[in-house]
Amino acid sequence: MSLTSKTAIITGSNSGIGLGVARSLAAAGADVVLNSFTDRDEDHALAAALAAEFGVGARYIAADLSDGAQARALVTKAGRCDILVNNAGIQFVSPVDEFPTEKWDAIIAINLSSAFHTTAAALPMMREAGWGRVVNIASAHGLTASPYKSAYIAAKHGVVGLTKTVALETAEEAITCNAICPGYVLTPLVEAQIPNTMKEYGMDRESVIRNVMLARQPSRQFATVEQIGGTTVFLCSDAAAQITGTTLSVDGGWTAL
Ligand code: NAD
Numbered sequence: 721m722s723l724t725s726k727t728a729i730i731t732g733s734n735s736g737i738g739l740g741v742a743r744s745l746a747a748a749g750a751d752v753v754l755n756s757f758t759d760r761d762e763d764h765a766l767a768a769a770l771a772a773e774f775g776v777g778a779r780y781i782a783a784d785l786s787d788g789a790q791a792r793a794l795v796t797k798a799g800r801c802d803i804l805v806n807n808a809g810i811q812f813v814s815p816v817d818e819f820p821t822e823k824w825d826a827i828i829a830i831n832l833s834s835a836f837h838t839t840a841a842a843l844p845m846m847r848e849a850g851w852g853r854v855v856n857i858a859s860a861h862g863l864t865a866s867p868y869k870s871a872y873i874a875a876k877h878g879v880v881g882l883t884k885t886v887a888l889e890t891a892e893e894a895i896t897c898n899a900i901c902p903g904y905v906l907t908p909l910v911e912a913q914i915p916n917t918m919k920e921y922g923m924d925r926e927s928v929i930r931n932v933m934l935a936r937q938p939s940r941q942f943a944t945v946e947q948i949g950g951t952t953v954f955l956c957s958d959a960a961a962q963i964t965g966t967t968l969s970v971d972g973g974w975t976a977l
Contacts, residue, residue: 737807832878
């Protein structure tokens with residue numbers, strides 16, 4: 721699959737799944753725009769390293785996606801957007817009656833509303849180019865629930881709803897919009913949950929991974945960032961031109977249970 725001459729914006733891509741997706745798109749020939757809310761030398765160096773490794777254009781644009789205006793400005797500053805991957809996300813775990821309002825608001829803003837703003841800014845560019853792909857990184861938690869993750873699950877179900885709506889609004893154009901629903905992927909977001917879970921359950925790391933985290937993932941294996949990247953590249957391919965408004969689970973069987 722060659723994505724040469726396409727420009728991809730991947731939100732939240734200085735680590736984890738976003739960086740993995742950016743690497744896969746760059747490997748397929750796309751110019752990539754990396755993003756997060758920080759503006760450090762190492763963020764820009766990450767883009768330079770991708771450009772050197774894959775021989776593509778790569779830039780880093782800082783934007784705090786909890787702010788809708790910054791989310792739109794990210795797309796405007798990129799100047800072109802053939803492929804939009806809405807990936808930025810955060811997590812917070814608490815019973816719903818104790819859930820801090822500021823955490824709820826931040827999760828809804830970053831995990832859901834930013835995708836609305838970037839999509840709204842990107843669609844006119846895709847229409848101008850006559851081709852576009854929107855890939856939303858939702859979650860198995862966009863299709864199922866777990867206790868104590870109310871904001872995350874509400875946001876991810878919202879992303880799936882947004883995906884379907886954007887697909888219908890672009891259905892007669894050469895633009896598709898789909899959501900990838902990963903199960904557990906071992907990234908910094910997940911790694912950060914391990915120490916507390918070890919304490920909570922009085923278990924060692926391997927037991928937490930196998931018996932708590934992957935308890936609902938029948939494969940008992942983490943999905944990888946390369947697998948999410950490969951699925952994204954597939955959704956950008958001609959073979960996927962009639963796939964729109966749907967969810968693709970990469971979850972080792974979680975949602976088959
Ligand atoms: P991660 O913490 O490694 O990456 C999250 C990215 O979002 C980082 O680049 C971070 O800097 C960025 N980000 C956070 N707040 C931001 C803000 N305000 N503005 C701009 N960028 C911001 O986590 P990850 O596991 O790679 O998660 C990426 C996406 O995949 C998230 O949407 C997450 O919900 C989803 N997901 C992850 C898993 C998993 O098991 N890791 C499973 C399903 C879905």
